[in-house]
Amino acid sequence: MSTETVGLIGLERAEVNELEPRVACRFAAFEMMPKVQVRDQRLYLARFGAWDWTGPVDKVIFHGIFENDLPGIAALALWGGPCLPSASGLLDCRPRIANLARVRKVSRFAALPRSYTDAGTAFTTEVPSVAKWGEWHCGEGKERFADKWTPSEPSLIEPFLGGEAVRVTAIGDALFQLRLGGDDWKKSIHHSTAAHMPLDESLAGDVCALRDHFDLAVCAADYIVSPDGTPNLLELNHVPNVTQFPEIRAAYLDFTAKWINESPRAQPVRKVPRS
Template sequence: MSHELVGLIGLDREEVTELKARVECRLVSFDMMPKVQLRDQHLYLARFGTWDWVGPVTKVVFHGIFEDDLPGIAALALWGGQCLPSASGLLDCRPRIANMARVRRVSRFATLPRSYTDAETTFRTDTPSVAKWGEWHCGVGKERFTGEWTAQEPSLIEPFIEGEAVRVTAIGDTLFQLRLGGDDWKKSIHHAGADFVPLNSDLAADMRHLRDHFDLAVCAADYIIAADGNPHLLELNHVPNVTQFPAIRSAYLDLAAQWIAEPPAVSPVLPIGHF
């Protein structure tokens, strides 16, 4: 067995069990965001409520969204070790508003005008709109309105577009397109009406561009295809659902197992001091 120690952060128990059966190295799993410590250029992780540091950790597989996880993600990026997907990409895309500001400069289909309003302010518009706030995604922190809307948190405002909601998920080089389902204007991968649809070549190219730009081997982009046939990017998901559909789950576990099994990249030891 390899002497590598790989940290799994956020994966469900079933996926952890399957990966343990498929790789020949030590795995340590955390269902919640662990404490993170960098010491002598090495990464150590510990469960909340304990001071039992585990490490040095050689690689990290990260697949979770947690409250107040941004400092830990920033620490992983500062560490600079091997992370699936890259910690720098996770850091770029974790904060919803900053994510959209960055994505608008990359995606071909992010031309919808976005507005912003600060916490405890009232926004007025005659255009049917959607307000988005918070960091949870999955339909949480969204409200449709026309007229006045009062924000409790910093919020994005975007025009409401009628159309078909789709998601393009990247699992490494493999892409899947899903039609999202819902009983109202909110659409989700979890709805019974969600299903695979043929991959649109333009959306596939856009997804690959986003994936490569942000160095996110695992990610998903949500689009709304308007009545005129034009797609509009709604958001880039840095931690998309990978367990709802067996084909996506299988592709994800294949990618993770292969990535874990690859020999670790050798990172140069940086000199200590000021030059």
């Protein structure tokens, strides 16, 4: 077995168990966001409530969304070692509102006008709209409204669009398009009617551009395709669900195992000379 230590952050035990026999390294697995420390250019991880640091860690697989993970992701970016997806891409895409502001400069389909309102301010509109706040997904932190909205948190406001909700997921160069399902205007890949659908070449190109620009490798973009066929980007998911559909799960595990086995480990520490 290799002397490498790979930190797995956010993966479920089932996926960890399937990866273990496919790689030649030691795993340090954390289902929740660990404590992070970068010391002498080396990365150390520990579970909350403990000071038992695991490290140095040579590579990181990050696949989770946690309530207070932004400082830890920033620390991974400061470390600069091999991370899947890249820590800099995760950092760019973690805060929802900042994410969309950055994504709008890359996507071909992000012309939909967006508005913003601070917490405790009254926002008025003449068109049916959707307010989005917080960092959670799967329908949380969203509300449809008309006329007036007074948020308790900073909120993104966008016009409500009718049409088909779709997601294109990238696992490296493998692309999958899904039709999202739901019982009301909120759509999700977790609904029983969500299913695979043929890949649209224009959406595939858009997702690849986003994937490459943010160096994410694994990501997914959600769109509303209007009745006239016009796609409208809703958001870029930096940590998309990869376990709901067997084909996507298999592609993710194959890609992750290959990345672990073939990516260079963290570079040796270079000592700073004393003055």
